[in-house]
Structure formats: C-alpha cells, structure tokens
Amino acid sequence: MDPRIEDVELPPPGGPTADYEVALVSLNQWQLAWRRFKKHKLALFGAALFLAMIVIAIVGPLFLPYDPSFVPSFDSPFCEGSQTVKAFSGCPPLTPGHPLGTTGRLRLDLLVLVVNGARVSLIVGIGAALISTIIGTIVGAVAGFFGGLVDNLLMRVVDVILSIPLLFVVIWLSKVVGNGDWRVILLVFSFLGWAGLARLVRSLFLSLRTEVFVDAARAVGVSDTRIIFRHILPNAMSPIIVSTTLAVAGFIITEAFVSFVGYGVDPAVTPTWGNILTGGQEFVGQGNWWWTFFPGVAIVITVLGINFMGDGLRDALDPRSRE
Amino acid sequence: MIKYIVRRLIQAIPVLIGITVIVFVLMHLQAGNPTDRFAQNPRVTVEQIEAFKHRWGLDDPLWLQYFKWLGVWGDKGILNFLPGGTLNIFGLALNLPGGDNGMLHGDLGFSITDGRTVTTVISERVLPTAILAGTAYVIWITIAFLAGIYAAVKRYGFFDSALTVFNYIFFSMPTFWLGLLLITFFTQGDPLKWFPVGGMWDTRTVPEFASGSYWAFAGSHPIDALLDLSRHLALPVLTLVLVSVAGDSRFIRSSMLDSLNQDYVKTARAKGVSERRVVLHHALRNALLPVVTNVALEIPIIFGGAIATETVFSWPGMGRLFIEAVGHADYPVLMGILLITSLLVVLANLLADILYAVVDPRVKYD
Numbered sequence: 001m002d003p004r005i006e007d008v009e010l011p012p013p014g015g016p017t018a019d020y021e022v023a024l025v026s027l028n029q030w031q032l033a034w035r036r037f038k039k040h041k042l043a044l045f046g047a048a049l050f051l052a053m054i055v056i057a058i059v060g061p062l063f064l065p066y067d068p069s070f071v072p073s074f075d076s077p078f079c080e081g082s083q084t085v086k087a088f089s090g091c092p093p094l095t096p097g098h099p100l101g102t103t104g105r106l107r108l109d110l111l112v113l114v115v116n117g118a119r120v121s122l123i124v125g126i127g128a129a130l131i132s133t134i135i136g137t138i139v140g141a142v143a144g145f146f147g148g149l150v151d152n153l154l155m156r157v158v159d160v161i162l163s164i165p166l167l168f169v170v171i172w173l174s175k176v177v178g179n180g181d182w183r184v185i186l187l188v189f190s191f192l193g194w195a196g197l198a199r200l201v202r203s204l205f206l207s208l209r210t211e212v213f214v215d216a217a218r219a220v221g222v223s224d225t226r227i228i229f230r231h232i233l234p235n236a237m238s239p240i241i242v243s244t245t246l247a248v249a250g251f252i253i254t255e256a257f258v259s260f261v262g263y264g265v266d267p268a269v270t271p272t273w274g275n276i277l278t279g280g281q282e283f284v285g286q287g288n289w290w291w292t293f294f295p296g297v298a299i300v301i302t303v304l305g306i307n308f309m310g311d312g313l314r315d316a317l318d319p320r321s322r323e
Numbered sequence: 324m325i326k327y328i329v330r331r332l333i334q335a336i337p338v339l340i341g342i343t344v345i346v347f348v349l350m351h352l353q354a355g356n357p358t359d360r361f362a363q364n365p366r367v368t369v370e371q372i373e374a375f376k377h378r379w380g381l382d383d384p385l386w387l388q389y390f391k392w393l394g395v396w397g398d399k400g401i402l403n404f405l406p407g408g409t410l411n412i413f414g415l416a417l418n419l420p421g422g423d424n425g426m427l428h429g430d431l432g433f434s435i436t437d438g439r440t441v442t443t444v445i446s447e448r449v450l451p452t453a454i455l456a457g458t459a460y461v462i463w464i465t466i467a468f469l470a471g472i473y474a475a476v477k478r479y480g481f482f483d484s485a486l487t488v489f490n491y492i493f494f495s496m497p498t499f500w501l502g503l504l505l506i507t508f509f510t511q512g513d514p515l516k517w518f519p520v521g522g523m524w525d526t527r528t529v530p531e532f533a534s535g536s537y538w539a540f541a542g543s544h545p546i547d548a549l550l551d552l553s554r555h556l557a558l559p560v561l562t563l564v565l566v567s568v569a570g571d572s573r574f575i576r577s578s579m580l581d582s583l584n585q586d587y588v589k590t591a592r593a594k595g596v597s598e599r600r601v602v603l604h605h606a607l608r609n610a611l612l613p614v615v616t617n618v619a620l621e622i623p624i625i626f627g628g629a630i631a632t633e634t635v636f637s638w639p640g641m642g643r644l645f646i647e648a649v650g651h652a653d654y655p656v657l658m659g660i661l662l663i664t665s666l667l668v669v670l671a672n673l674l675a676d677i678l679y680a681v682v683d684p685r686v687k688y689d
Contacts, residue, residue, distance in 0.1 A: 160341035163672075165623060165664040167630055168645055172657060175649050253497045257631055260499055261646055281503065281635070289507045296500035303495040 033238075036316040043312020049305030053298075057118035064112050101290040103279060110276075110290060114298050117271040122302070124186045124265075124272070125252035131190035133244045136197030141228050141236075143198070144205025155202070161195040167254070174258045180266025185258070189251050197243055204236040211235075238317035245313055249306040256299055273299050328677065335669045342665045343426075347389050347658065379435065392658065394427035426662070432655035436648070441659040445644070450533055451523055452640030456629050458556060459563035464618060467568045471575025472610075475583060476602055486572060493569035502562045502635035509558060518557045521637040525551050532639070559636040563629070571621075575614050582610040612683050619675035623667040 027035070037043055101110050143154040170192055178185040208214070209232060217231050252273075258264035259274030260281075267275035273295045280291035361367040361375070376382045380391060431441035474483040493501070506520040519525070523532050529551050530536040541548035582588065583606045591605045592598075630642030637643070641660060648656040 156337065156341070159338050160345060163338055163665050163668045164342055164345075164661065165668065168661055168664065171630075171646070172649050176652075249495070256497050257499055261634055263649060277500065277503065284503050284507045284510070292500070292503045292507065296497070296503070299497055299500065300492070300495050303497075304491060307491065307495055 033313075033316045037312055040312035040315060042308045043316070046305040046308025046310075046312065049301055050309055053118060053302045053305065054122060056115060057122050060115040060118065061112075064115060066109070066112060101288075101294075103276075103288075103291050110294050113271045113276050114273070114295050117273045117276055117295060118298065120182045120265055120270045120272040121252055121255060121274070121299070124182055124189065124255045125248045125302075127186045128189035128193060128251040128255075129244050129247040131187070132193040132247065133197060133240060135190065136194035137201050137233070137240060139194065140198040140201025141205055141233065144202035145209055145224070145228050145232070147206075151202070154198070158195045158198050161192065162199075166192055167257075170254060171258055171261065171263050175263035178264065180264075180269060182265045182270055182272070185255065185264055189254065193247065193251065197240070197247075200239060200243065201236060204239065205232060208232045208235055241317060242310055242314045245306060245310040249303040249310070252299060252303060252306075324677075324680070328673065331673050331676070335673070338669060339662075339665065343393070343658070343662065344389070347392070348385070379433075392426060392432060392655075394430065431659040431662070434648075434656050435653045436651045436656070441655045444656055445641070445659050445663065447533065448639060448641045448644045451638060452629055452633070452642065454552075455556065455559055455633070455638055455640060456563070459560045459567070460621075462560065463564040463567040463571065466564065467571035467575055468614075470568065471572040472579050472602070472607065474572070475576045475579035475610075478580065483576075486576070490569045490573045493565050494573070496566065497631070498562060498566050499631035499635050501566060502559070502632055505558050505562060506635070517554065519555050520558060523552070523555050523639055525555075559632045559638055562632050562635075567621075571617070574617055575610070578613050579606065579610040582606045585609070608682075612679070615678045615682050616675045619671055619678050622671045622674070623664060 099111050103110060103113070139154055139158070143151040170188060173188045173192070174185050178188055205228075214227060214231060217227050222231070255264060255272060256274030256277070259267075259272050260277045262275075262278055265272045265275055267278060276295040277292050280288070280295075284292050361372055373382070380388060383391070429442065431445075433439065434441055434444045437444070470482075470486055474480075474486045477483055509518050509520055524530075524537075529548065530540050537548075583602075585606075588601060588606050591601045596605070629638075629640060630645060632638065633640045633642035634646055641664075644656065645660050647653075648660070
C-alpha cells in the first residue's frame with residue numbers, strides 16, 4: 001500500500017454521500033523514510049542507544065568528580081586485601097565511590113575512564129566514517145559520471161587499496177604517523193577507508209547517469225558539477241547513508257583494536273575504550289575482570305546500537321531491500 | 324577459462340606493483356627508524372650508526388632502496404632483474420647473467436631485528452597461522468551453513484530468532500575483546516583451566532613447535548602432541564568461530580530465503596516434490612551462488628581476524644609477527660607480510676570469480 005494514503009480518512013462504508021475533504025498530505029522521500037523508520041522498533045532502540053552514548057560522551061565528564069588521570073585514595077573499606085594487593089589488582093565494582101571498580105596498578109577509576117574514553121572513541125568512529133564517506137562519494141561520483149580514462153585510473157587506485165589488507169596498514173600507519181595523536185589516527189582511518197564506498201557509489205552513478213532526468217538537465221545547460229551533486233547524488237543517497245552508519249561501527253572497533261595493541265591513541269594523553277583495555281590484558285587471568293569487561297561492554301552497546309540503526313535505515317530508505 | 328585466468332593474473336601485476344610502491348613510500352614517511360634503538364645507548368657512536376645505516380642500505384635514496392628491494396637493481400646493475408645463479412644442463416654449468424637478490428628472485432631481504440632472511444622469519448609463522456585459521460575456517464563455514472539454512476527453512480521459528488540474537492551480539496563484538504572475555508572465564512576455576520589461555524604448546528612438556536625435537540616428540544607421542552595442540556587451539560578457534568559464524572550465517576540465511584521465495588521453488592512444491600528435496604536440491608543450489616563468492620573472499624580476511632586473536636592468545640602466527648615487526652620498525656618483514664597477504668587477496672578475488680563460474684553455469688568467461 002502506498003504509504004502516502006495511509007493517513008487519509010476514508011468515508012465510512014456505505015456512509016453519507018456528503019462532501020468530505022481528502023486530506024492528502026504530500027511527503028517527500030525523507031519524510032516517508034522517517035515514517036518507515038519509526039515503525040522499526042529495534043532500529044529506534046538502536047538509535048536511542050547510540051544517541052545515549054553520544055550524550056554521555058558530551059556531558060558525562062562534567063558530572064564526574066575527577067578527571068581520568070586522578071588516582072583515587074587507597075582507603076575504601078570495601079576494597080578487600082592488603083594495601084599491596086589493592087595497589088596491584090584494584091578494587092572490584094560496587095566499591096563505594098567506584099561503581100565500576102578501579103584498574104590495577106594505577107588504581108584509576110573505571111567509570112571515569114570509560115565515560116571519558118567515549119569521547120575520542122566516538123569522535124574517531126563518527127569522524128572517520130564521515131570523512132571517508134565524503135572522499136569515497138566524490139571519487140565514486142567522478143569515476144562513475146565521467147567514465148573512460150578517469151574512471152579506469154581511479155578504479156585501479158581503488159583496486160590497489162582494496163587489495164591491501166587494511167587492518168595491517170591501519171595498525172602500521174597509526175604507529176608510524178599517528179604517534180598517539182587521535183586526530184592523526186582519525187585521518188589515517190579516513191584516508192584508508194573510502195575505497196569500498198567509492199566502488200559502490202561508482203556503480204550507482206553508472207546506472208543513474210543514463211536516466212532521462214540527467215539528459216534533461218544537460219539539455220537545459222546545467223553544469224557537470226551541479227548534475228553530479230544536485231541531480232544524481234540525491235538519488236544515490238540511501239545506500240551511502242546506510243554504509244556510513246555501519247562504517248561508524250567498523251571504525252569504532254578498529255580504533256579499539258589499534259589502541260589496544262598499543263599503536264593507537266596514547267593512553268597517557270587521552271583514554272579511549274581501546275587503550276583502557278591495553279593495561280587490563282595482563283590482569284584478566286588474575287581476578288581483575290572488570291578492567292577489561294566494562295570498556296568492552298561500552299563498545300558492544302554502541303556498536304550494537306549502530307547495527308540496529310543501520311538495519312532499520314536500510315529497510316526505511318530502500319523498501320525493496322526488505323526480506 | 325584458462326585464457327581468462329591468465330588475463331586476470333596479468334591484470335593483477337600492476338595492482339601488486341601499486342601496492343608495493345604505496346606501502347614502500349608510506350613506510351618511509353615514518354618517524355620511527357631502525358637506528359632509534361641505538362639512540363639511548365651511550366656506547367654506540369655516531370660513526371657506528373652511520374655504518375649500520377650503510378650496511379643495511381638505509382642511506383640510499385628512496386627509489387634505489389625500492390629497486391633493490393624489488394630486485395631490478397643490485398650487484399649486477401640493471402641486469403639484476405634477470406634470473407641469476409648457475410644453471411646445470413647435462414653437467415654443463417651455465418652462469419646466468421642476472422642477480423639472485425630482490426623480491427623478483429623470491430628474496431625479501433633480511434629482518435632488521437634478528438638478521439635472518441624475511442622468508443625464513445615469515446615461513447616459520449605460516450604453519451601456526453594456517454593451523455589456527457584453517458581449523459577455525461572449516462568449523463565456522465560448516466556451522467554457518469547448517470545454521471543459516473536451518474534458520475531460513477524454519478523462518479521465524481525459535482531457532483531463527485535465537486540465531487538472530489546471537490548474530491547481533493557477536494557481530495557487534497570486537498574479536499580481541501571476546502578473546503579477553505574467554506580468557507577471563509577460562510582462568511576462573513579448576514576444570515576450566517584445562518584450556519590454556521595463551522601460546523601454542525605446553526612449554527614444560529612439549530618441545531618448541533615445528534622444531535626438530537618437536538617432530539621427534541610428535542612421532543613418538545602422537546596422541547600427546549595432538550592433544551596438547553588441540554587444547555591450545557580450543558579458545559582461539561572458539562573466538563574466531565563465534566565472531567565469524569555471526570556474520571556468515573546471517574548472509575547464508577538471507578541468501579537461502581531469497582532462493583526459497585523463487586517461483587521455481589513454488590513450482591517444485593506444487594509438483595509434489597518432497598520438502599527435503601526442494602530445500603536441498605532446488606533452493607540450496609541457487610542460494611549457494613552469492614555465498615560461494617563470499618566464502619572465497621573471506622580467505623584473506625582470516626589473516627586480519629587472526630591478528631586480533633593471535634595477539635590476545637599469544638599465538639606465534641603471522642598476525643603476531645606483524646604486530647611485533649611494527650613495534651621494531653622492521654620494514655623488510657612488514658613489506659614481506661603485506662606483499663604475501665595482498666597476493667592472497669588478489670588470488671582470493673580470482674578464486675571467487677572462478678568458483679562463481681563453476682557453481683553458476685550461466686556465467687561464462689572468455
């Protein structure tokens with residue numbers, strides 16, 4: 001059924017023949033998509049999880065008593081063991097003052113670390129997804145629209161990038177040029193992560209550029225740039241949006257791993273969900289499970305939310321793709 | 324078909340050269356340097372550092388270093404790219420004009436860390452990675468197939484819903500974190516401790532893996548050796564399987580659903596073909612088409628996934644070698660690993676296209 005006429009009040013069957021007004025609401029494709037998205041409960045839930053994480057990342061640190069590098073005191077009555085044990089393995093969750101416990105060795109508060117870590121983890125994930133989408137869209141659009149030599153050249157570059165195992169290069173470059181700075185690491189992710197999307201956008205443009213509305217635009221003398229960005233691109237937006245959403249999840253996990261192995265964001269400067277885990281690794285076998293558990297839970301909740309949202313967006317933006 | 328394969332292989336050459344050029348240039352943008360480890364050592368003089376640089380060719384211009392690494396320049400000058408060494412034909416020793424060093428001659432240089440050849444360093448790690456990734460691959464593909472097909476056939480049933488929940492959770496989980504969770508869990512009690520949380524062999528009872536004495540041990544105590552290996556394999560394989568089944572079974576399920584909705588399946592049912600035959604012969608065959616490509620393309624991804632798993636479980640494979648080499652700024656090893664894995668990607672792409680033609684008779688290459 002056409003979603004546009006769902007809300008129209010129909011006359012009661014066999015009712016009066018009196019005039020009635022047809023309240024035909026005209027909705028554009030985004031309003032329609034939003035209407036479909038709203039019906040997808042899991043997607044709404046996912047979007048809520050993701051937004052909650054963003055809100056926590058922005059305002060969370062303001063509500064916490066100290067910043068991530070503050071070392072809380074030893075003397076919590078509920079933290080069992082001798083001073084040395086406490087100093088070594090940290091306090092368990094639910095210790096007063098430390099709801100998620102403290103890390104081993106430095107005894108940093110885990111809640112503070114995880115909430116502060118959300119900032120860089122999310123910025124890197126969202127930022128890298130946006131920048132790589134912009135690069136990928138432009139490259140794909142140019143290749144698909146102009147075709148010929150330009151297309152051939154750009155697609156060979158894409159072939160090369162897609163043939164390199166990206167995780168290897170990301171780790172290596174993050175270490176080599178990143179130097180622990182999250183801004184550089186964000187750029188490294190962006191400049192390596194656009195190739196897959198470029199191929200997708202190119203294939204969309206290849207088929208869209210033969211449409212009649214493109215010929216019409218050309219006939220009235222619209223410039224190439226305007227045809228690409230104002231006439232064709234809006235028609236290719238749906239897959240691009242879905243792919244960007246899912247890319248956020250991918251980049252969050254990649255950042256976590258790169259920082260975890262110690263070649264990503266410097267834990268001494270900025271905590272991220274990944275680099276909090278680095279120190280926890282040697283403690284997992286020694287009773288301090290909470291150190292690695294909670295940062296990971298934060299990653300899983302965020303990524304899960306994004307994946308729910310991505311699936312909902314796919315169904316909402318492209319109703320044909322529904323199973 | 325053969326013509327097609329040859330053409331694809333030739334097309335792969337510029338891609339591979341592109342890979343080496345890009346990686347080689349990027350590598351030299353770095354701040355880290357192999358001589359960094361001498362910087363803090365008061366007993367190493369500046370002259371010694373210069374000598375070290377000269378010895379390893381680090382003072383050559385970048386393009387020359389690349390050509391030397393590639394093997395198109397070297398001891399024999401420009402002729403170096405030709406095959407070198409001595410050729411014995413019926414007792415006649417023939418000296419070939421080319422060189423014998425450089426990538427084109429299968430020589431990937433020396434590891435800066437320990438001075439052995441890169442091929443030796445890497446080949447030591449191939450077997451452990453192949454054992455880990457291969458075992459995991461076989462298990463996860465089998466499970467993903469069975470689960471995906473069953474879920475599609477009993478759509479919206481209990482199993483299907485359970486699989487969806489499982490897929491969402493494990494698809495959203497970073498592989499290395501799942502590994503850490505398993506380690507936490509399996510170090511808790513006594514029966515759980517039976518599965519070791521790191522390494523590939525029990526250092527107290529078993530000699531180093533793949534060493535001469537290991538094979539001797541495996542020959543005399545085959546059951547002990549196998550048991551020890553499988554105990555160490557259990558957790559890393561479980562990690563890889565959980566994460567990968569989540570992605571693949573979802574894909575197989577939706578492919579199978581597409582195919583079950585086709586008209587020919589309805590026709591087969593209408594003709595009275597048994598449900599079993601409809602699923603296994605009519606639907607499955609066509610559902611396999613996209614799946615086979617996907618499965619072939621996953622072969623190189625194993626190595627990416629194995630990086631995380633190998634790091635967490637201290638598995639002595641390629642992924643861990645890469646992490647170690649990044650730490651030591653050991654370029655030749657890094658280049659070697661990247662080259663081999665990129666080659667794997669290119670070959671896997673080719674394999675996927677060939678398999679596609681094998682399973683789908685409508686596809687013809689010429």
